[in-house]
Amino acid sequence: xxxxxxxxxxxxxxxxxxxxxxxxxxxxxxxxxxxxxxxxxxxxxxxxxxxxxxxxxxxxxxxxxxxxxxxx
Amino acid sequence: xxxxxxxxxxxxxxxxxxxxxxxxxxxxxxxxxxxxxxxxxxxxxxxxxxxxxxxxxxxxxxxxxxxxxxxxxxxxxxxxxxxxxxxxxxxxxxxxxxxxxxxxxxxxxxxxxxxxxxxxxxxxxxxxxxxxxxxxxxxxxxxxxxxxxxxxxxxxxxxxxxxxxxxxxxxxxxxxxxxxxxxxxxxxxxxxxxxxxxxxxxxxxxxxxxxxxxxxxxxxxxxxxxxxxxxxxxxxxxxxxxxxxxxxxxxxxxx
Numbered sequence: 020x021x022x023x024x025x026x027x028x029x030x031x032x033x034x035x036x037x038x039x040x041x042x043x044x045x046x047x048x049x050x051x052x053x054x055x056x057x058x059x060x061x062x063x064x065x066x067x068x069x070x071x072x073x074x075x076x077x078x079x080x081x082x083x084x085x086x087x088x089x090x091x
Numbered sequence: 092x093x094x095x096x097x098x099x100x101x102x103x104x105x106x107x108x109x110x111x112x113x114x115x116x117x118x119x120x121x122x123x124x125x126x127x128x129x130x131x132x133x134x135x136x137x138x139x140x141x142x143x144x145x146x147x148x149x150x151x152x153x154x155x156x157x158x159x160x161x162x163x164x165x166x167x168x169x170x171x172x173x174x175x176x177x178x179x180x181x182x183x184x185x186x187x188x189x190x191x192x193x194x195x196x197x198x199x200x201x202x203x204x205x206x207x208x209x210x211x212x213x214x215x216x217x218x219x220x221x222x223x224x225x226x227x228x229x230x231x232x233x234x235x236x237x238x239x240x241x242x243x244x245x246x247x248x249x250x251x252x253x254x255x256x257x258x259x260x261x262x263x264x265x266x267x268x269x270x271x272x273x274x275x276x277x278x279x280x281x282x283x284x285x286x287x288x289x290x291x292x293x294x295x296x297x298x299x300x301x302x303x304x305x306x307x308x309x310x311x312x313x314x315x316x317x318x319x320x321x322x323x324x325x326x327x328x329x330x331x332x333x334x335x336x337x338x339x340x341x342x343x344x345x346x
Contacts, residue, residue: 052155052157056117056151056155056157057157057159057172059117059149059151059157060117060148060149060157060158060159061159061160061161061170061171063117063119063149063159064119064122064145064146064147064149064159064160064161065145065161065168067119067122067125067145067147067228068125068143068144068145068161068163068226071125071226071227071228071286072127072226
C-alpha cells in the first residue's frame, strides 16, 4: 500500500512538471500590440537611429548656421 | 521514499532550468527608414528645422510584429503611429505624449548612390516640405544569416539553399563572402524596404551601376517618384536601362 502511494505521488509530480514545461514552451497566440510593446519597438528603432547618427541633428543646425547663413 | 525524493530533486532541477531560460529580446525585422535632413516651412523657405526619422517593424519573441517609429524634430522626440510602408514611400501620424501633433508622407529616389526622401509634413497645423537623406546602416553578420535563412525558406529551389543550414552558418561567420553578399541582394530584391538593403545596394552599385540587380533595385526604390515624374532625367535613365537593356555608359542588367 505504501509503495503504491509513493508511485502515485511520483506520477503526479512528473505530470505537474511536464504540464508546466508545456505551458511555458508553447507559442503564445497572436495578439494585438500593447502600448508597452509599441514603446519597446519605438525604443529599438530610436536606438538604431542614434547609432546611425540620426540624433546628431545639432550637426545639421551647425552646418546650416555656419556654412549657409554664416556665408550669406 | 528514496525514489520520491529523487523524483522531486529531478523535477525541481528541471523546473529551475525552465525558469533560467534566456528570454529572447525583440528584434528588428525591417528598417524601413533611417534618415535625416530638413523640414522647410512650406510658405517660408527661411524657416526650417533639422529632422531625423526612424521607422520599421520589430518582431517580438511571440512572433508578433509591431510597426513603430520615431521622429526627432530639432531636439524634440515624437513617436510615429499608423505607419504605412510601400516599396518607395512611407507615411504616418506624428504623436507627442499620446496626442496627435501631425502627419507626414515621404517618397524615395536614389541619386548618386544615395537614397533621398522628399515629401510633406504637417506639425501643429503648420505645413512643411521634407528633404532627407538615408543614413548608412550596414547589415550585421547575424542579420545577414537571418536574411539568407528567410530567403531560403521562400526560395528552396535555389541551389545555394540546398545545403540546409550550412550556408546560413557560413555566412554568419564570413559575412563579406561574395556568395553571401549576392544572396543578401537576392533577398533584398524581394523586399527593398530596408535601409540595410539600400546600404548594401548603394555600396555595391556605386562603382558598377550595371552590376546584376542594381537597376532593378533602383527602379523599385524610385517607383513612386518616377510614376509621378516620368520625364525626369533620372527616371528616363532608370527606365531606359530596363527597357533598352545596357545603355551607353549607364549600364543595364547583366544577365
